[in-house]
Amino acid sequence: MMHRQNSDWSSDPASTTNASHSSIERIVWTDDNDNHRIHQKKTSFAWYWCFKCCIVGSLVAGIGLAIILTFWLTSKTAATETSPQVPVRQVRVRQALVQLAVRQALVQVQVRQAQVRVQEAQVPVQQALVQVPVRQALAQVQQAQVQQAQVPVRQVQVQQAPVHQRTTTTAATTASITSNTCTSGWTGVTILYHCTNCTTIHPYAYYSYTYVAIATLTRISFSFREDNGCFAIDTVSVRSTAAPTVELISNNDFETGSFSSWTYCNPNGASAAGKVYHSLFCVSYTLTPKSGSYFYYDGAVGNNDYLSQQFTTVIGQSYNVSFWLFNDAGGGTSSADILLSV
Structure with a gap:
């Protein structure tokens, strides 16, 4: 059987040309x-x-x-290190000085703190030392207070003793007194105290008497003369034995600072006559109250003056009459009469 053989070279010139052209294009591409x-x-x-x-x-x-x-x-850095050393040394010296000053300040602060601690430690010791005399002083004060508390008791005992206390019981008796404008009309006179050329009485002496009333109204009178000295009277008291807590004399301790409730009479105008004082220097002593703030002073010169007050009484009733008397005698003519009358 005969097969047709294909050849690369076609008898067709156009096909051959096209094929060649395609190959050339491929090669070019x-x-x-x-x-x-x-x-x-x-x-x-x-x-x-x-x-x-x-x-x-x-x-x-x-x-x-x-x-x-x-x-x-x-x-x-090298330039810095090779620069002059004087400023750097000065800076270091200054820094060293500053550090030294700081250290000194710290040392001073520590020393002061130590001193404060020492002082604080000494304070309790000083307080303890102070407490010793304080306690001793307190003990002395307490002893003094005890002694002061005992003084009134001792005074009461002294009042009962006969040293400065003159206690007399009298009945109503008739006595003659100098008649003047102050004593005119006084009757039934009872003399409680009398002295002439009176001696010094210092300190105050306490006198008390018992009086039996003869009228419904009774008068107590003080008559003084002290040419070269001063008398002083304080705390005059008249109380019934039936009511011993009732004081019958008003302003009996002169604490009003005046003659309130009293009658003062100076018939002959004697100088240095009676007044109410708080304190007064006389000849040898400074006169002060026996108690309270005021007392009655009398230094009438040449003649007697009088201080009197009336009070209500019950006939036949007994009364306790008392007073405190002081005399700074100067050696001249003097007299004192304290009496009751109606």
Whole structure:
């Protein structure tokens, strides 16, 4: 069997031409692609080396910059170290002086703190030392208070003793007295106390009497003369034995500072006559109250003056009459009369 054999060379010139043309185009395209690849490779290689050179250059530049900075800093430090040493030494000296001053200040503070602690430690000792005399003083004060508390008891005992106390019991008796404008009309006179050229009575002497009333109204009177001295009377008292807590004399201790409730009479105008005083220096002594703040003074010169007060009584009833008397006698003419009348 006969087969038709194909040949690369066709009898048709057009087909042969077309085939040749296609082969040539393929070859041309292949060359173009190769050229393109080669160009791309060259371009990539160039860029690779360019990038690599940039990196290397950057590294070299950085290293160079670092070296330059190092040298620059080193040269600056060296320049600083090689600069003149005098200012640096002065600064160091000043710093040393400052540190020394600070240390001295700290030492002074510590010393002061130590002194304060010592003083604080001494305070309890001083307080303890102070407490000793304080306690002793308190003990003395307590003893003094006890003694003062005992004084009134002792005074009461002294009043009962006959040293300065004159106790007299009298009945109503008639006595004659000098008649003048002050004594006119006085009757039933009872003299409780009388003296002429009276002696000094110092300190105050306590006198008490018992009187039996002869009328419903009774008068107590004090008559003094002391040419060269002073009398003083304080705490005059009249009390019924039936009611011993009731005082019948008003302003009996002169604490009003005046003659209130009393009648004063100076018939002949004697000088240095009776007054109410708080304190008065006489001849040898300073006159003061027996108690309270005021007393009655009398230093009438040349003639007697009178101080009187009336009080209600019950006929036949007994009364206790008392007073405190002081006399700073100066050696001249003197007299004293203390009496009751109606």
